[in-house]
Each structure stands twice: as structure tokens, then as C-alpha cells.
Amino acid sequence: MTNLKRRTFIQAAGAAAALGTLGFPSLVLGAARRVVVVGGGVGGCTVAKYLRKLDPKIAVTLIESKPAYTSCFMSNEVLSGERTLQSLTFGYDGLRGYGIDVLQDTVVGIDPETRQVQTAGGRAFGYDACVVSPGVGFKWDAIEGYDEQIANQSIPHAWYAGPQTQLLRNQIKAMPEGGHVIIVAPPNPFKCPPGPYERASQIAMYCKHHKPKAKITILDAKDAFSKQGLYIEGWTKLYGYGTDNSMIQWVSAAAGGAVEALDPSTRTLSGLVEDFQGDVVNIIPPQKAGAIAFGADLVDGDWCPVDKRTFESSRHKGIYVLGDASSAATMPKSAYAANSQAKVAAAAIVAGFQGKTPDDPTFVNTCYSVVGEDFGISVAAVYRLNAETNTIESIPGSGGVSPANASPEIRKREVSYAHSWFKNVINDMME
Amino acid sequence: MENMKSHKTIHRSLRNLLVAMLAVLPAAVSAGPSGQAMSFTCAGCHGTDGSSVGPSMPAIAGMDPEVFVDAMKAYREDERNASIMNRIAKAYSDEQLKEMGWFFASQRLRLFPQPYDPVLAEQGARLHDEYCEKCHEKGGRPGDAGTLAGQWMPYLHYSMEDFLDGKRKWPRKMKRKVDAAIEEAGDKAIPALVNYYGSQQ
Numbered sequence: 001m002t003n004l005k006r007r008t009f010i011q012a013a014g015a016a017a018a019l020g021t022l023g024f025p026s027l028v029l030g031a032a033r034r035v036v037v038v039g040g041g042v043g044g045c046t047v048a049k050y051l052r053k054l055d056p057k058i059a060v061t062l063i064e065s066k067p068a069y070t071s072c073f074m075s076n077e078v079l080s081g082e083r084t085l086q087s088l089t090f091g092y093d094g095l096r097g098y099g100i101d102v103l104q105d106t107v108v109g110i111d112p113e114t115r116q117v118q119t120a121g122g123r124a125f126g127y128d129a130c131v132v133s134p135g136v137g138f139k140w141d142a143i144e145g146y147d148e149q150i151a152n153q154s155i156p157h158a159w160y161a162g163p164q165t166q167l168l169r170n171q172i173k174a175m176p177e178g179g180h181v182i183i184v185a186p187p188n189p190f191k192c193p194p195g196p197y198e199r200a201s202q203i204a205m206y207c208k209h210h211k212p213k214a215k216i217t218i219l220d221a222k223d224a225f226s227k228q229g230l231y232i233e234g235w236t237k238l239y240g241y242g243t244d245n246s247m248i249q250w251v252s253a254a255a256g257g258a259v260e261a262l263d264p265s266t267r268t269l270s271g272l273v274e275d276f277q278g279d280v281v282n283i284i285p286p287q288k289a290g291a292i293a294f295g296a297d298l299v300d301g302d303w304c305p306v307d308k309r310t311f312e313s314s315r316h317k318g319i320y321v322l323g324d325a326s327s328a329a330t331m332p333k334s335a336y337a338a339n340s341q342a343k344v345a346a347a348a349i350v351a352g353f354q355g356k357t358p359d360d361p362t363f364v365n366t367c368y369s370v371v372g373e374d375f376g377i378s379v380a381a382v383y384r385l386n387a388e389t390n391t392i393e394s395i396p397g398s399g400g401v402s403p404a405n406a407s408p409e410i411r412k413r414e415v416s417y418a419h420s421w422f423k424n425v426i427n428d429m430m431e
Numbered sequence: 432m433e434n435m436k437s438h439k440t441i442h443r444s445l446r447n448l449l450v451a452m453l454a455v456l457p458a459a460v461s462a463g464p465s466g467q468a469m470s471f472t473c474a475g476c477h478g479t480d481g482s483s484v485g486p487s488m489p490a491i492a493g494m495d496p497e498v499f500v501d502a503m504k505a506y507r508e509d510e511r512n513a514s515i516m517n518r519i520a521k522a523y524s525d526e527q528l529k530e531m532g533w534f535f536a537s538q539r540l541r542l543f544p545q546p547y548d549p550v551l552a553e554q555g556a557r558l559h560d561e562y563c564e565k566c567h568e569k570g571g572r573p574g575d576a577g578t579l580a581g582q583w584m585p586y587l588h589y590s591m592e593d594f595l596d597g598k599r600k601w602p603r604k605m606k607r608k609v610d611a612a613i614e615e616a617g618d619k620a621i622p623a624l625v626n627y628y629g630s631q632q
Contacts, residue, residue, distance in 0.1 A: 038539070123615060339475050340471075341472075344468070347468060347567065359464055362472055363472065364475070378514070380519050382519060382522030382523075395522040398518060398522035399521075402515070406514075410514050413487075413589060414514050416486070416487040417476075417487055417488060417514060417515070419487070421475065422485065423484050423485060424476050424484055425475045427474075428474040428475055429485045431479075
């Protein structure tokens with residue numbers, strides 16, 4: 001607490017002194033506004049950057065437990081060997097360049113009454129607004145026999161990019177020629193809806209060249225999936241989908257794809273109808289908001305309800321929840337969505353500090369998937385607020401997925417645009 | 432001729448000043464998102480404030496506002512070959528496109544280095560001076576004929592492919608000039624021009 005008071009005093013005094021010399025007498029009396037951002041992913045980084053961009057007088061502290069950010073989007077390309085994990089990893093110095101205080105620590109509590117954030121490192125930070133962008137957590141009890149330790153050691157989820165992504169890559173490289181990879185896809189809603197299917201595609205892209213007899217089975221908890229028609233078009237063209245020799249099989253829930261239990265010693269999955277055994281097994285568990293969202297009482301069920309105009313929590317004033325953890329249907333849980341929501345929240349926070357009503361929000365989601373060599377596909381949507389129902393709706397007549405049976409030239413361009421999209425999202429969040 | 436050109440330049444500076452002033456004025460009291468808020472949503476593909484970090488999505492910062500609006504309308508009406516912009520453009524009214532055009536026109540274009548072939552770039556510089564400079568002034572710097580200088584090269588390639596394949600409508604006089612450049616330099620004409628623009632960093 002002493003630290004907190006001292007820190008706040010120094011910040012306030014520094015800001016007051018700086019402003020004093022610039023001659024804003026009315027502001028000298030008040031301390032600089034403080035925003036604490038919890039989580040250094042797409043939502044957290046973007047909101048921090050845009051707060052400073054919109055109002056450089058705001059003091060922004062971003063607290064993240066890891067020393068660097070590793071992007072999940074594009075991490076399926078690590079599985080095919082198209083890129084390294086390092087190419088997805090970025091430090092926070094870009095944000096520091098915007099005058100953001102980036103601290104490596106873990107937030108353990110947020111008190112909406114006293115407006116303070118507590119960390120595992122024993123520090124406390126007062127705030128005028130707090131932004132929570134913790135990403136997803138996993139429902140470890142959903143599949144019997146699967147837990148966090150097994151995920152780290154032998155049967156990765158790799159749904160956060162990092163050591164588990166590398167583990168999965170190594171396992172695929174080391175499996176026998178005619179090896180069998182099983183991907184267990186989660187029920188809705190989950191982070192990156194097209195992700196499990198891009199993952200199967202990227203593994204197939206690797207196997208096509210290096211282990212052409214390998215098979216990839218997706219065991220799905222659903223009967224339909226994102227960009228399904230386009231994936232099937234790509235799989236048919238590239239990996240023999242629909243033939244007896246198809247490299248990729250998709251087993252829908254209705255066809256017995258829902259998995260109930262795992263025997264980790266034999267890598268056997270029990271479905272409702274039959275069992276499946278793989279040389280490499282990747283389980284993407286069902287999801288919920290990240291831990292701090294539960295710790296800070298921001299959830300209703302699995303996710304965090306928010307005012308869709310501002311992304312302020314419906315449960316606690318002064319706390320904003322962004323990205324995967326928020327309940328923001330019909331927007332998907334994607335990097336671009338988090339980035340877009342963060343800019344709406346930043347503008348709303350700034351407007352609030354100035355005593356103004358925030359403008360109507362506008363959101364975009366764009367998501368690319370690379371199905372194989374020269375075969376990229378995308379989905380895009382532009383969203384608006386329906387204030388009466390507090391829902392986000394897609395603007396009629398706009399958006400949608402890449403056209404079916406597009407020319408090879410367009411499919412090839414979308415691969416190039418996918419890589420550009422990756423670089424520009426990273427740029428907009430932290431460079 | 433000289434007089435006309437300088438008159439045009441002054442006219443354009445005045446207009447850009449006006450554009451910049453409009454872009455920083457607070458949005459009028461109205462329903463709907465601000466031009467800035469709409470423009471912010473483009474950054475995930477076109478970079479913060481429209482300065483794309485590449486390698487293929489075009490930079491739109493500092494873009495002429497009329498070129499922006501015309502391009503977006505063409506995408507919206509499916510009159511321009513698109514992979515994704517047509518789907519996005521359909522969400523915006525004429526007025527909203529204008530507001531976004533103003534926003535991007537008032538942003539400083541940041542260019543980033545990209546690899547290019549210096550021999551082709553030199554050939555392209557000569558072709559540019561001969562066939563393109565009249566409309567794409569100052570080596571293709573941002574203006575009322577778009578932004579070519581420093582633009583991402585894959586995007587320039589795609590654009591030229593679309594023109595030559597009849598998938599994008601030629602602006603007035605452009606086809607004749609491109610044909611003449613191809614007649615002079617053959618298959619190397621387009622790569623040379625693209626490398627020249629890409630070399631301006």
C-alpha cells in the first residue's frame with residue numbers, strides 16, 4: 001500500500017508539474033487520469049496504445065505475466081514448418097515507446113469499490129478506469145482424464161501459442177510415416193472459430209510433402225464450423241477430401257465426434273459411438289473467460305457481460321472487459337475483434353474522462369486462414385450497435401466469407417493478404 | 432502549361448488544408464460512429480492510421496480523399512476486382528466513406544523499406560518519367576492519381592494484373608500509356624515500374 005501511495009503521488013505530482021508549465025490551471029489541481037490494463041494480448045495492448053494516442057495525458061499501466069507476447073493467430077503455420085514461434089513473438093518495448101508503463105506481474109484481484117488492482121508481486125495500483133483483457137481459460141473437467149499437466153507434457157492444446165505449439169510440431173515431425181493425428185475441436189463459443197480447421201489444414205500441408213500416408217482426424221463437438229464450405233473446397237482440391245484417400249477426416253458431433261474421455265497412456269479418446277487412437281493427439285478444450293475475470297466477479301456464466309457501446313462491465317462500473325473474455329456476440333472471439341473492441345473502449349474511456357457521451361461504436365472483424373499452398377480464405381464483417389437490445393449486429397448486406405470457387409489468383413492473393421493482416425494487427429496493437 | 436500546373440498545385444494544397452481541418456473538427460451531433468472511429472477499424476489490415484507495414488496490403492494514409500471514396504464506391508458496387516474489400520465496403524454510406532476519406536487524407540504516410548531489384552527499378556524510373564509522371568506526379572507520390580511511390584509491391588502487381596486482365600476499369604489515358612510502356616520494355620515494363628515505385632522508401 002505504501003508503494004501504491006508513493007507511486008500515485010509521484011505520477012500525480014509529475015503530471016501536475018508538466019501540465020503547470022503548459023498553463024492549464026484548471027487541470028493542475030487534478031491528478032492525471034490513470035488506467036490500469038490487465039493482460040498484454042491484442043485487446044490489452046491495443047487499448048493501452050489507443051488511450052495514449054487519443055489522450056497522451058492519461059497515465060497507462062499495462063500488467064502482463066509474460067515478458068513477451070506470442071501471437072496465436074498464424075501459429076498454425078508453426079505446425080507446418082512455414083514459420084517459427086520466434087516469428088510470432090514480440091516484446092513490449094513498442095508500447096513503452098508510447099509512454100505506457102508495462103509491468104511483468106500477475107493480477108490477482110481487482111476491487112471495484114476502492115478502484116485498486118492487486119498483483120501476485122504484492123503491488124497495488126489505483127485506477128480511474130481498469131481494462132481487463134485476459135483471454136480464455138479452459139474447462140479442464142470437460143474431458144475426463146485430460147488436465148493441464150498432461151497438456152503441458154504430452155497432449156498439448158496449443159491454443160495459446162508457446163511451448164505447447166512447439167511440442168505439437170515436434171510430435172508431428174516425429175510420428176511414423178503413416179501416422180494418425182487427432183484434433184479434438186471444442187463446442188461454441190471458443191477462441192478463433194476457424195482455428196481447429198486451419199490447424200488440420202496446416203498439418204496436412206506438412207504431411208503432404210513429408211508424410212503423405214498420414215491421416216488427420218478432427219473430432220468435433222459441433223455439427224458445423226466456421227468457413228466450412230471454403231475449407232471443404234480447399235481440402236477437396238489439396239488433400240483429397242471426400243475420397244477414400246482423403247488426408248483429412250471430419251467427424252461431426254452427430255457422427256460421433258464428441259469426445260468424453262481420454263486415456264493419455266494410449267492416446268485413446270472415447271466418443272459416444274466409438275474410440276479413436278492417435279499417434280499425436282491435440283485436444284482443444286471447451287472454454288470460458290480467463291481466470292482473473294472470475295476472480296474479479298466479472299462473469300455471468302462463462303463470459304463477461306458488457307455494455308456494447310463502451311465495453312464497460314455490466315457487473316462493475318469502471319471496469320471494461322475486452323476480447324475473448326467478453327460476451328460480445330455476434331462478434332467472434334478473434335484477434336481482429338479484440339483489436340476493434342479495444343479502440344471503442346479507449347474512445348469511450350476518454351469520452352468519459354471528459355464528461356462526454358461516447359459516440360456510437362463501430363466494429364470490424366477480419367480473419368484469414370491459410371488452407372494450403374496458394375489457398376487463402378477470409379471472413380469479414382462490419383458491425384454496429386443495436387442500442388435497444390444492447391447487441392452488436394452485422395450491417396445487413398455487408399461482410400461474409402470469400403466467394404466459393406474463386407479464381408486461383410484470388411486464393412493466392414488471400415495467402416499474401418493473410419500474412420499482411422498478421423503484420424498489421426501486430427503493428428496496430430503494439431508497434 | 433507551367434501556370435496551369437502551379438495553379439493546380441495551389442488548389443490542391445488549399446483543399447488538403449481544408450480536408451485536414453475538417454478531419455480534426457469534432458463530429459457534428461449525429462447518430463452513428465465518427466469518421467475517426469470508422470477509420471480506426473481499418474488498421475488491422477492497413478496499419479495504424481493507414482500506414483500499412485505490408486507486405487501486400489496497401490498503405491492508405493495520406494491518400495487523396497476523392498481517390499479513396501471512388502475506390503470504396505467501386506468496391507461497394509462490385510466494379511473493382513476484390514478479394515475482401517467489396518464485402519467490407521458494402522457496410523458504408525457515401526457520407527461515411529467521405530468522412531473516412533478525410534481522416535486518411537489527413538494522416539502522414541509512413542513508408543517502410545521493402546526489397547526491390549535496383550536494375551529493374553532504374554529501368555522503371557525511366558519508363559515512369561516517359562509514360563506515367565504526367566498523371567502520377569513526383570514519382571507517384573500521393574495525389575489525385577493515387578499513391579504509387581513506396582506502395583507495397585505485391586499490391587501494385589495485383590493492381591496491374593487486374594488492369595491488364597480487364598478486371599479493373601482503366602482511368603482515362605492510362606491504357607494507352609501502359610501499352611506504350613509495354614511496347615518499349617516488353618515483359619519487363621510492369622515489373623520495372625513496380626520495382627521503381629517500391630524503391631522509393
